[in-house]
Amino acid sequence: MGVSEHERDRELLTRARGGDAEAFGVFYRQRRGAVLALLRPRVGTADVAADLMCETFVRALVAVHDRERELPAVPLAWLLTIARNELIDSLRRGRVADETRRRLAMQPLGLTDRDLQAVESASADQQALAELAAVLPADQLEALLARVIDERSYGEIAADLKCSESVVRKRVSRAVARLRSARLEAT
Numbered sequence: 454m455g456v457s458e459h460e461r462d463r464e465l466l467t468r469a470r471g472g473d474a475e476a477f478g479v480f481y482r483q484r485r486g487a488v489l490a491l492l493r494p495r496v497g498t499a500d501v502a503a504d505l506m507c508e509t510f511v512r513a514l515v516a517v518h519d520r521e522r523e524l525p526a527v528p529l530a531w532l533l534t535i536a537r538n539e540l541i542d543s544l545r546r547g548r549v550a551d552e553t554r555r556r557l558a559m560q561p562l563g564l565t566d567r568d569l570q571a572v573e574s575a576s577a578d579q580q581a582l583a584e585l586a587a588v589l590p591a592d593q594l595e596a597l598l599a600r601v602i603d604e605r606s607y608g609e610i611a612a613d614l615k616c617s618e619s620v621v622r623k624r625v626s627r628a629v630a631r632l633r634s635a636r637l638e639a640t
Contacts, residue, residue, distance in 0.1 A: 462483075462484070464476075465477065466480060488532060510532075607621050
């Protein structure tokens with residue numbers, strides 16, 4: 454039986470709480486795109502989105518090390534809630550907060566043009582995913598992304614989805630057929 458994304462994220466946060474800094478780094482690398490996808494369309498520039506993303510992860514890191522708090526059951530939802538709150542607070546104040554970063558004596562993030570392009574790219578990737586979601590049923594989208602983007606085996610996907618490999622193969626096949634059909638209709 455496969456391990457869900459929530460379980461993998463919880464394991465990373467548990468390891469981070471235990472002192473494994475690389476585990477939080479992995480969590481950051483895996484989830485920064487989702488945070489940017491939430492923030493970038495709602496702010497004026499890529500650098501503001503990046504600043505908000507950084508503050509989001511700093512606040513998440515502080516929360517992970519607060520042993521009085523329970524680790525979240527669904528880490529991605531928790532992280533996106535932190536990002537949303539950071540966004541709302543920054544809109545209210547008219548600037549991105551940096552109190553948590555300062556309290557931890559962390560240096561501000563210096564962004565290059567390449568970094569800003571990466572923010573835009575992550576946001577564009579999420580836009581492409583949103584367009585796929587508009588065309589495909591959820592079960593087909595999930596199977597297609599797991600197979601094509603995550604490059605997972607049909608067996609792994611089937612274990613995660615609690616179905617047979619043939620069902621996963623059929624979902625991927627239908628998704629590809631539907632996307633081809635949608636592309637032909639668009640031309």
